[in-house]
Amino acid sequence: MPSGDELRRILKRIDGRGYKAYGEIRGQFELSGCCCFVDHVQGDPFAAPSKLRLRVALLDTALSSDLFENPVRGFALEDWLARRLRASIGNHTEESRRSDERPTISVDAGGQEVLQRTAVVVTADWVEARLEVNLPANGRRILGRRAEALLCDALPRLASDALCQLPPDDARRFVDAVENQEDLRSRLASLGLIAFVGDGALLPRESGASDRPLPADAAVPFVAPESLRVEVDVLHPYEVNGEVRRSVTGLGIRRGVTLIVGGGYHGKSTLLRAIERGIYPHIPGDGREWVISDGQLVKIRAEDGRRVEQVDIDSFIHDLPRGRSTGAFDSDDASGSTSQAANIVEALEVGATGLLLDEDTSATNFMVRDARMQELIQKRHEPITPFVERVRELWETFSISTVLVMGGCGDYFEAADVVIAMREFQPIDVTAEAKQIAAGTAAPRRNEAGSPIGPLSARIPIAQSFDPSRGRREVSIKTRGRERIEFGRTDIDLRAVEQLVDASQTRAIASAIHLAATRFMDGSRTLAEALDEIDALFDSRGLDELDPRHRPERHPGNYARPRRFEIAAAINRLRTVRMKQRR
Numbered sequence: 001m002p003s004g005d006e007l008r009r010i011l012k013r014i015d016g017r018g019y020k021a022y023g024e025i026r027g028q029f030e031l032s033g034c035c036c037f038v039d040h041v042q043g044d045p046f047a048a049p050s051k052l053r054l055r056v057a058l059l060d061t062a063l064s065s066d067l068f069e070n071p072v073r074g075f076a077l078e079d080w081l082a083r084r085l086r087a088s089i090g091n092h093t094e095e096s097r098r099s100d101e102r103p104t105i106s107v108d109a110g111g112q113e114v115l116q117r118t119a120v121v122v123t124a125d126w127v128e129a130r131l132e133v134n135l136p137a138n139g140r141r142i143l144g145r146r147a148e149a150l151l152c153d154a155l156p157r158l159a160s161d162a163l164c165q166l167p168p169d170d171a172r173r174f175v176d177a178v179e180n181q182e183d184l185r186s187r188l189a190s191l192g193l194i195a196f197v198g199d200g201a202l203l204p205r206e207s208g209a210s211d212r213p214l215p216a217d218a219a220v221p222f223v224a225p226e227s228l229r230v231e232v233d234v235l236h237p238y239e240v241n242g243e244v245r246r247s248v249t250g251l252g253i254r255r256g257v258t259l260i261v262g263g264g265y266h267g268k269s270t271l272l273r274a275i276e277r278g279i280y281p282h283i284p285g286d287g288r289e290w291v292i293s294d295g296q297l298v299k300i301r302a303e304d305g306r307r308v309e310q311v312d313i314d315s316f317i318h319d320l321p322r323g324r325s326t327g328a329f330d331s332d333d334a335s336g337s338t339s340q341a342a343n344i345v346e347a348l349e350v351g352a353t354g355l356l357l358d359e360d361t362s363a364t365n366f367m368v369r370d371a372r373m374q375e376l377i378q379k380r381h382e383p384i385t386p387f388v389e390r391v392r393e394l395w396e397t398f399s400i401s402t403v404l405v406m407g408g409c410g411d412y413f414e415a416a417d418v419v420i421a422m423r424e425f426q427p428i429d430v431t432a433e434a435k436q437i438a439a440g441t442a443a444p445r446r447n448e449a450g451s452p453i454g455p456l457s458a459r460i461p462i463a464q465s466f467d468p469s470r471g472r473r474e475v476s477i478k479t480r481g482r483e484r485i486e487f488g489r490t491d492i493d494l495r496a497v498e499q500l501v502d503a504s505q506t507r508a509i510a511s512a513i514h515l516a517a518t519r520f521m522d523g524s525r526t527l528a529e530a531l532d533e534i535d536a537l538f539d540s541r542g543l544d545e546l547d548p549r550h551r552p553e554r555h556p557g558n559y560a561r562p563r564r565f566e567i568a569a570a571i572n573r574l575r576t577v578r579m580k581q582r583r
C-alpha cells in the first residue's frame with residue numbers, strides 16, 4: 001500500500017491544477033496509525049463531497065470484544081463511535097471554516113435515537129469510519145497544501161483522537177444503556193405490555209423544532225399511577241444519582257385499548273409522542289431512555305391529499321356517494337377520513353400489532369359519531385363507520401392494540417380497557433370513574449357497525465410502476481432531508497410519516513424501494529413479503545447492500561435502518577405505484 005509520503009508527493013504535484021486532477025488520489029494510503037481509502041473523488045468543488053474511509057486496527061482502539069459481542073451491542077457501539085467522531089471533527093477543522101463554507105469533514109452521526117447505521121463499522125480486526133470530505137479549492141484550482149494538511153495531518157489526528165485509546169467506561173455505559181432498552185423491548189410481549197414509560201422520564205422536548213429534552217428544571221418528571229405501575233428487572237445495573245439500580249419502575253401500558261384523556265395542554269400528546277418514538281432506543285440523557293414501545297406500533301393520522309392505491313377500507317368506509325366502491329379504494333387526493341382509514345389498513349397489512357392515534361391529528365368524523373348526529377343523519381347516509389365502533393373489535397378479533405389520545409369526547413369510555421387522565425403533566429388512573437360514567441349515561445349512542453371487519457387484504461405491487469428514471473438518467477433517486485424522496489420524476493411526501501426520525505433512514509428507504517422493486521417484486525410477492533426479504537437482507541448483510549453501486553471496497557456511509565412500516569409508508573405514497581389485491 002502506498003504511504004502517506006506518496007500522497008504528499010501527489011498533492012504537491014497537483015497543487016494549483018484543475019480540480020479534476022484530484023482524481024489521482026483515488027486508492028489506498030497508509031497514513032500514520034491508520035489506513036485511508038479514497039473511494040470517491042468529487043468531480044468539482046460544488047459536487048457531492050468525496051468519500052473516504054479511515055481504518056484503524058482494533059488493537060489500537062483498546063475496545064474490548066464484549067462491546068460488540070451481539071448485534072444490539074454492535075450497532076450501539078458503532079453509533080457511539082460516530083458521535084465521538086463528529087465531536088472530534090468539530091475540534092479539528094471548524095476553526096478554519098467560514099460560516100458560508102461547507103464542512104470540510106463530516107460523519108453521519110445520529111440524533112436523540114440510536115439507530116443501526118453505516119457511518120462506522122466495527123469488526124474483530126478493525127474499526128472503520130466513513131467520512132465525507134470536501135477537498136479544498138480556490139475557485140476550481142486545487143489547493144494542494146491545504147489538502148495535504150487535511151488528508152495527511154488532520155485525518156490521522158482525527159483517527160487517533162476519536163478512535164484510538166478509547167475510554168472504556170464511556171463506551172460501556174452507552175452500549176449497556178442501549179442494550180438495556182432493547183432487552184426490555186424484547187420482553188414487553190411476555191409482560192403483556194405494548195409500552196412502558198419509566199418513572200422519572202422527561203417527556204417534553206425543547207420546542208417543536210428541536211428533539212432535545214426540555215431542561216430538567218422546566219420539565220415535570222413522569223410518575224406512574226400506583227395502580228398501573230410495574231417493576232421490571234434490567235439486564236445491566238445502572239446508576240441514578242450515584243445509586244445503583246437493578247430494576248426499573250414505571251407505567252405499564254397493557255395490550256388492549258388504552259385511552260389517554262385530560263384537559264388541553266396537560267401533556268397528552270407529549271406522552272403519545274414519547275410512545276411513538278419509544279420504538280427506538282435513546283441516548284443516555286435524552287429523558288426517554290426508559291420509554292420503551294413495542295417495535296410494531298404504528299402512528300396513525302389523517303393525511304388528506306395523499307394518494308391511495310387499491311386499499312380495502314370497507315370496514316371503515318362503505319357506500320360512498322355515487323356508488324363508489326371502497327373494497328379496492330383508489331384516490332389521488334384522499335379525504336381526512338379515507339386517508340386515515342387507508343393508513344390503518346396499510347399498517348395492518350405489513351404487520352402492525354398496535355395503533356397510536358391522537359385527536360390532534362385525526363379526522364373528527366373518522367373518530368366519532370355521537371348520539372345526536374345519529375339522530376340527524378341516518379346511518380344509510382353516512383359512509384363512515386367511526387373508529388370508536390371498531391377499536392374493540394380490532395383488539396378482540398385481531399389482537400391489535402390501540403393507544404388513543406382523546407380529550408374532547410367520552411364516547412370511547414366503553415371501548416377502553418384502561419383510561420389514563422393527564423393532569424398537570426401527571427398520569428392518573430381514572431378507569432373506574434370513566435366506566436361508571438359510561439354505565440350511568442342515559443341514551444348512549446347506538447352501535448351501528450353492521451358487518452364485522454373483513455379479512456385483511458394483501459396487495460401485490462407491480463414492479464413496472466416503480467420508475468426511477470429521469471431525463472437521460474436511468475436511475476435518479478434523491479432525498480431532501482427526512483421528509484422527501486425524489487423517485488425518478490415523482491416526489492414522495494413523508495411529512496405525515498411521524499415515526500421516521502432521521503434523514504439517513506429516508507436515504508435508506510429511497511434505496512430500499514428501488515432494491516425491492518428490482519429484486520423482490522416479481523408479480524407474486526405481496527408488499528409484506530417483499531418487505532420480509534428486505535428485512536432479511538438487512539439482518540444478514542447489513543445496510544451496505546442498499547448502495548446501487550455496491551462494491552466491496554465502496555461503502556455508503558450515510559444510511560440508517562428504517563422499519564418496514566416506514567418503507568411501506570413511502571411505497572404507499574409513491575403516486576405512480578400500482579398494486580393488485582390478493583385475497
Ligand code: ADP
Pocket residue numbers: 203204205214218219220221222262263264265266267268269270271422425
Ligand atoms: P395536550 O396534548 O394535553 O394538549 P401537550 O402534550 O401538547 O398537551 O403539552 C402541552 C405543552 O406542555 C407542550 O408545550 C409540552 O411541551 C408541555 N409539556 C408536556 N409535558 C410536560 C412535562 N412533563 N413537563 C413540562 N412541560 C410539559
Ligand code: MG
Pocket residue numbers: 268269270360
Ligand atoms: Mg394534544
